[in-house]
Amino acid sequence: MKKMIFAGMASMALFATTLAATVADTTRLKPKPVYGKEAKVITYILDNNHYRKLSLNDSMSSVILDEFIKSLDNNKTYFTQSDLKSFEAFRYKIDDLTRAENVDLAYDVYAVFRKRFNTRMDYIFKTLLKQQFTYTSDEYYESDRDKEPWAKDEQELNEVWRKIVKSQALSLKLAGKTPEDIERMLRERYERFSKSILQFNSEDVFSMYMNSITESYDPHTNYFSPRAADLFKQQMSLSLEGIGAKLQTENDYTKIAEVIPGGPADKSKLVHNNDRIIGVAQGDGEMVDVIGWRIDDVVKLIKGPKGTTVRLQILPAATGLNGAPKIIQIVRDKIKLEDQQAKKSIIHYQKDGKDMSLGVITLPSFYMDFEAYQKGDPNYTSTTRDVQRLIKELQAENISGLALDLRNNGGGSLTEAIDLTGLFIKNGPVVQVRNTINKTEVMTDNNPAIGYNGPLVVLTNRFSASASEIFAGAIQDYHRGVVVGESTFGKGTVQTVIDLNRFINDPANQVGELKLTFQKFYRITGSSTQNKGVTPDVLLPTPLDPEQFGESASPSAMPWDEINGTLFQKTPVINEKVLSNINKAYQERLKTDKSLSQFVIETDEIRKSYRDTRVSLNEVVRKKEMDDAEQKKASGSKLQGHIPSKEVPEPKTLDDLDDEYLREGLFVLSDLITTKIG
Numbered sequence: 161m162k163k164m165i166f167a168g169m170a171s172m173a174l175f176a177t178t179l180a181a182t183v184a185d186t187t188r189l190k191p192k193p194v195y196g197k198e199a200k201v202i203t204y205i206l207d208n209n210h211y212r213k214l215s216l217n218d219s220m221s222s223v224i225l226d227e228f229i230k231s232l233d234n235n236k237t238y239f240t241q242s243d244l245k246s247f248e249a250f251r252y253k254i255d256d257l258t259r260a261e262n263v264d265l266a267y268d269v270y271a272v273f274r275k276r277f278n279t280r281m282d283y284i285f286k287t288l289l290k291q292q293f294t295y296t297s298d299e300y301y302e303s304d305r306d307k308e309p310w311a312k313d314e315q316e317l318n319e320v321w322r323k324i325v326k327s328q329a330l331s332l333k334l335a336g337k338t339p340e341d342i343e344r345m346l347r348e349r350y351e352r353f354s355k356s357i358l359q360f361n362s363e364d365v366f367s368m369y370m371n372s373i374t375e376s377y378d379p380h381t382n383y384f385s386p387r388a389a390d391l392f393k394q395q396m397s398l399s400l401e402g403i404g405a406k407l408q409t410e411n412d413y414t415k416i417a418e419v420i421p422g423g424p425a426d427k428s429k430l431v432h433n434n435d436r437i438i439g440v441a442q443g444d445g446e447m448v449d450v451i452g453w454r455i456d457d458v459v460k461l462i463k464g465p466k467g468t469t470v471r472l473q474i475l476p477a478a479t480g481l482n483g484a485p486k487i488i489q490i491v492r493d494k495i496k497l498e499d500q501q502a503k504k505s506i507i508h509y510q511k512d513g514k515d516m517s518l519g520v521i522t523l524p525s526f527y528m529d530f531e532a533y534q535k536g537d538p539n540y541t542s543t544t545r546d547v548q549r550l551i552k553e554l555q556a557e558n559i560s561g562l563a564l565d566l567r568n569n570g571g572g573s574l575t576e577a578i579d580l581t582g583l584f585i586k587n588g589p590v591v592q593v594r595n596t597i598n599k600t601e602v603m604t605d606n607n608p609a610i611g612y613n614g615p616l617v618v619l620t621n622r623f624s625a626s627a628s629e630i631f632a633g634a635i636q637d638y639h640r641g642v643v644v645g646e647s648t649f650g651k652g653t654v655q656t657v658i659d660l661n662r663f664i665n666d667p668a669n670q671v672g673e674l675k676l677t678f679q680k681f682y683r684i685t686g687s688s689t690q691n692k693g694v695t696p697d698v699l700l701p702t703p704l705d706p707e708q709f710g711e712s713a714s715p716s717a718m719p720w721d722e723i724n725g726t727l728f729q730k731t732p733v734i735n736e737k738v739l740s741n742i743n744k745a746y747q748e749r750l751k752t753d754k755s756l757s758q759f760v761i762e763t764d765e766i767r768k769s770y771r772d773t774r775v776s777l778n779e780v781v782r783k784k785e786m787d788d789a790e791q792k793k794a795s796g797s798k799l800q801g802h803i804p805s806k807e808v809p810e811p812k813t814l815d816d817l818d819d820e821y822l823r824e825g826l827f828v829l830s831d832l833i834t835t836k837i838g
Contacts, residue, residue: 188271188274189360190267190664191366192366193364193669194666194669194671195263195362195453196261197261197664198366198370198660198671198672199258199262199370201367201664202373202674203258203259203373204499205663206377206674206676209517209676209679210381210596210677211718212377212378212677213596216255216258216373220254221254221376222251222252223256224254224373224376225251225372226367227376229244231368231372232270232273232368233273233276235305235412236305236308236309236320237305237317237522238273238277238279239272239273239311240276240313241311243272243276243484244310244741246272253265253332263366266365266368268802270365273516274360279314280317281350281353281765284325286351288322289325289343290343292339295330295782296780298776300706300776300777301327301774301775301777302773302774303327303773304406308422309506314504314549315674319703324412325346327775327776328690332345333781334779335484345449347507349452350450351451351455352448352449353452353453358448363385363386366385367385367388367672369504375716377716378716379711379717380655380675381676382674383674383675384657384672384673400597401479402463403423403462403463403472404419404423404426405417405418405419405423405431409455409806410436413438414436414437414458415434415436415437416432416436416451416477417433420432421524421525421568423493424491425490430488430489430490431472432475432477432478433488433623434709435474435476436474436477436481437473437474438473439487440458440471441472441473442468442469443468443471448461464492465492466492466494468491468492469489469491470490471491472489472490473485474487474488475487477769477788478769479769479786479790480766480770481769481772481773482693482772482775483786484789484790500697501524501527502543502546502547502550503550504553504554505520506524507520507826508814509814509826512834516560516830516833517560518559518561518563518826518830519554519559519561519562519773520562520563520822520826521563521565522565523543523547523566524764525571525572526543526571526580526627526631527541527542527543527572527573527576528542528572528573528575529541542573542576542579543576543579544576544580544583547580547611551583551612558682560614560833561615561830563616563617564616564619565619565822565825566618566619566628567620567621567623569623569625569627569628570623570625570628570649571625571626571651572626574627574630574654577590577628577630578604578630581605581634582606582609582634582814583610583612584611584612584635584638585610585640586610586729586732587605587607587640588604588684588729589602589604589684589727589728590603590630590634590684591603591682591684592684592686592723593679594680595679596678596679602684602726615833616635616733617642617644617731617832618631618635618642618643619822619825620632620646620696621646621648621702622649622704622709623650624645624648625648625650626652629650629652629689629693629694630683630689632648632694634688635774636697637728638731639734639735640733640734640743641733642698642828643696643698645699646699646704647695647699647702648693649710650689650690650691650692650693650710650711650720651690651711652680652688652693652718653677653679653680653681654679654681655674655677656675656676656678657675658676660672677718677786680718683725684728686722686724686726687720688721688723690718690721691711691718693711693719697734697739697743698742698743698824698828702763702767703766704767705770706768738810738835741835742828745828746827746828749759755820756824759820769836776791
């Protein structure tokens with residue numbers, strides 16, 4: 161057996177040498193000796209400690225190869241089918257290579273990518289940027305290249321890039337740029353793009369390769385290089401100054417993955433989830449085109465000292481790729497704990513001659529000031545303490561019912577999710593947590609005191625995740641309140657960060673960290689929140705497809721499953737009859753409420769814009785698509801209604817609300833107030 165493995169390694173080394181010879185380059189990147197040790201240690205930790213109990217094998221090796229190729233060429237615009245064929249010799253060998261402390265594969269494949277990249281840039285500068293495009297033919301560019309096959313040869317790649325550059329040139333033409341401006345701007349764009357790729361170093365390649373391995377276990381298991389680990393720590397401490405948004409790469413674009421509650425972007429009301437950033441400028445300076453840039457480089461441009469201004473050129477999510485770009489201005493700041501805190505408001509509504517005061521508590525995250533708590537400060541800040549105080553203030557104003565708004569709440573402290581649940585139930589289990597050895601811990605609210613026992617609605621959307629899902633699921637399982645909105649994100653796992661310095665003693669080289677999934681959440685019924693999330697009792701219109709957004713959008717997401725439930729006592733507040741009546745009332749509003757009917761139409765249009773990834777290269781057609789998108793956006797004040805306002809609104813009537821999700825949630829609350837339990 162040892163001879164077979166040795167022979168296999170020898171043949172792989174010979175193949176790697178042959179492959180490397182095709183991309184001879186004096187600037188060729190090479191791995192540091194410590195990288196092989198890191199790779200072996202990481203896979204050992206994953207095999208023995210990851211929740212899924214997977215072992216790095218031939219099957220996973222195949223997945224890893226595909227993911228690494230995709231991480232280098234996620235838009236299928238550099239490699240050809242012949243390149244992919246040459247990589248096939250590695251398909252079932254990554255497990256063996258990694259255990260042998262060999263990461264040369266990453267650098268061999270990257271060397272091929274670098275050569276293909278240089279060829280593409282050469283073609284763009286020498287041919288495409290000198291070409292005079294006409295925009296009268298009816299042709300399209302498919303921006304979602306996942307839908308397209310890999311190019312057969314260089315000729316097919318030339319055609320793909322002709323359409324890419326032509327599409328970009330047409331966008332600039334429709335923005336009023338002259339032919340001279342267009343050529344200059346595109347040349348500068350690709351010069352900057354080339355420079356960013358040329359700055360790739362050995363650590364970058366290793367980091368991409370390691371994440372292709374770690375994320376094959378699940379999307380939340382990640383490798384952090386020493387530099388990335390420092391950034392992660394800054395983000396966790398909320399000390400990073402910038403606009404307050406999490407970014408990710410999607411094809412050639414940098415996309416807003418999440419607007420962080422309480423941050424500058426959130427307060428501006430100008431940035432929304434899934435907006436695409438295509439340009440960044442410092443203050444009044446020149447707008448820098450960032451299409452096709454590495455996300456690290458885009459982040460460097462966006463973040464900066466508190467009080468400084470950054471301008472972003474974005475393609476709004478509401479109008480999609482065919483919409484017109486717009487420029488917004490944001491003043492950078494730190495995200496402070498007080499900006500993340502719960503806020504209250506009261507909305508007035510009259511139904512059947514009865515005046516109602518509907519309390520709303522907006523909860524951006526599940527937070528706790530651990531430092532103050534550890535110091536023994538009796539006034540430490542926490543979600544539960546703040547919500548308890550706000551409830552008392554609302555009760556003093558004689559509210560008829562309460563809505564807790566958890567939209568865009570990405571989670572936070574598990575303890576706070578449990579304690580907050582305890583404000584609405586007498587006591588009992590809230591969530592089950594299972595670890596890698598299948599040991600299940602039931603986490604319980606032991607406080608018999610109830611902070612609020614009136615009618616309750618919990619608002620969720622697709623970006624309500626983790627601790628939010630635990631709270632919403634517990635309220636639903638106890639039949640304590642009605643969950644209204646979109647199905648939640650579906651993140652039902654727990655991660656821990658492991659410093660690899662514990663395993664590798666190499667004074668000459670820094671090593672990174674591993675974020676590892678080691679636990680899984682289960683509701684008290686035994687159902688996991690993983691992948692499926694929490695399905696609302698009243699499901700509102702959504703522009704988001706599960707295949708595109710949320711945990712289920714990741715191919716390596718851990719599956720939904722269930723374990724034994726635990727004993728708990730349901731409340732008598734909600735039953736099937738109550739839920740049936742509330743849903744009937746909602747269906748009636750769909751027929752009679754013009755505002756809700758319009759919102760359904762608009763969310764359908766947003767959903768279509770997300771799905772529509774074909775971009776016309778005909779000037780007349782493209783201009784009409786842009787005008788139509790802008791007209792729809794201007795005519796519908798509720799296009800972004802699935803994104804809540806974080807500002808505390810002045811007391812107003814229910815019919816005055818622009819936020820259709822909150823409006824409908826409060827209609828459900830009013831139905832709940834007037835429904836007789838029986």
